[in-house]
Amino acid sequence: MSSALSPRTEQLRAIIRKHKRWDAAFGVLGLLAMMVGVLTLAALFSSMAIDGIPRLTGDFFTSFPSRRAGQAGILSAWVGSILVMLVTAFFAVPVGIAGAVYLEEYAKKNWFTDVIEINITNLAGVPSIVYGLLALGLFVYAFGLGQSILTAGLTLALLILPIVIVTTRESLRAIPQQVREGAYACGATQWQVVKDHLLPYGTPGILTGVIIALSRAIGETAPIITIGALTFIAFLPPVPFAGEPAAGLFDWLFSPFTVMPIQIFNWTSRPDPAFQQNAAAASFVLVFMTLGMNGLAIWLRYRLRKNIKW
């Protein structure tokens, strides 16, 4: 057969084979590149699990940090994290959704709207530690809020605000125009359209965005260190809303605190391997929290989307 082919054809076939080899080689390269990411994740989780899981007893969750690694726990850290997240959600969710509704539904196309839009894009690119400096200068010293749960919550709220706004806008944008037009045709005002139609239909997307934003916030370390949060906290803040009415109700907001990432940072930076095991165990819990929140977001979106058909 081959003798029947001219040398020119042979040459062409060789070139084609070469190109096909390149094609296959790149396919393998792509898989290898992805494997780097996947293997890193696997190594990260398994090293945390091997070092950390033996420490994950009930006591670990109910003990305060201690000088002795074996007795130390994350009680003040996880309580602090949850309280800070409460404050963050309380500020970031309403402000973020309201801002998104304004930009998506109300804003006219003018220079001022452009300024806000460019601003939000830029804020999303500002390093988190810069928010920490803002909080240190503004909340801690100018407003005199001190190194409290309120300061930390507000700082993280500002940090995740762009995420909440962007995801809310996306989910509002996905609602068909007919929904708005139908409601207006029935005589609804703009706010009625927003409140009775757009927000309910947008809820799956908004909720997903909020949870993902909070999962980002719960793992943030740098801004909270910058405001000067203490690392050794062997007490709990007052129980929220349980103190004497009026003055005592909000005591917890002004309490010193620690959060999970700071506890991990503290333990990681000690040379004693026993503390590093604690860090692994606490990291395990923190990863579980963030990934759990992400999983919840995906599940919620799936569940709630099923009920909406355009």
Added chain:
Amino acid sequence: MAMTATSGVAVKPELPSGAAKLAEYARLKRQRKVRERLIEAVLLLAACVSVFTTVGIVYILLKESLVFFAQVPVWSFLTDTQWTPLFDDAHFGIMVLLSGTVTSSAVALVIAIPLGTIIAIYLSEFAGHKTRETMKPLLELLSGVPTIIYGYFALLFITPMIQKIYPDLPGFNVLSAGIVMGIMIIPYVSSLAEDAMRAVPMSLREGSYAMGATRYQTAVKVVVPAALSGIAAAYILGISRAVGETMILAVAAGMQPNLTLNPLEPAATITSYIVQVALGDLPHGSVGYQTIFAAGLMLLLLTLFFNLVGYWMRRRFREAY
């Protein structure tokens, strides 16, 4: 609300006269208008919080930096080769911290740019639907892990691993922090670059295939050049991420100021210096306290520069189809 109000009027037992009815409607309409205006104002205020945040950041950083620069001349801040703000013989050469930031970012980019690009090309041009749908969320996980945990990983996993190959590596070094940082920003680079490639019209690929090109040739010679602006913007975003990353470096790279571009040494970066100062207790108003705001201003300017360049690139080199 208004609907129920008007129907409430309609079912009243004794119907008011025409004029009274009109007056009632007019009143309701006015009320409704006022309420709508109020709500719009509240929503506008919420949208402006982001502007206030930016103004707040710029104001605080400038205010504290100005106090700092009143004591330390800008020139020596930019040219001094020592960074010893807490010593008696204080030197404030930002170059020292900048060198740490540049080195660590360079290591991260050496990892993130090739891997991110390859993954983007693979997912956009080679992978089937199913592979893409499983691999994308898996890779996104990389950017969802809290950075403090990456710091732990770099210090206690990557560094010992490299030390097995190269035993002279110190326990704190820029190399392993940079590697982990690079892996962390892979998804940022790959997903933006992939979006840019997927936006390239199908007709371009079909033209290329019709000429007998392979997938690899189509990807490298047609799709990538057509998506170049978006890919470049993805790189720029990656740089901006790397420059602003804090905890990985604070944990794994040591926090000692070191004017070097050698990733095998420990070094402080702009971000890890801020963490270090915040961990100690410097009195409010001292020069040491103000240095972190000057460092923060430097950091903000750097990231702002990269963000603007990325924005400009996307505008400037966008191919119109």
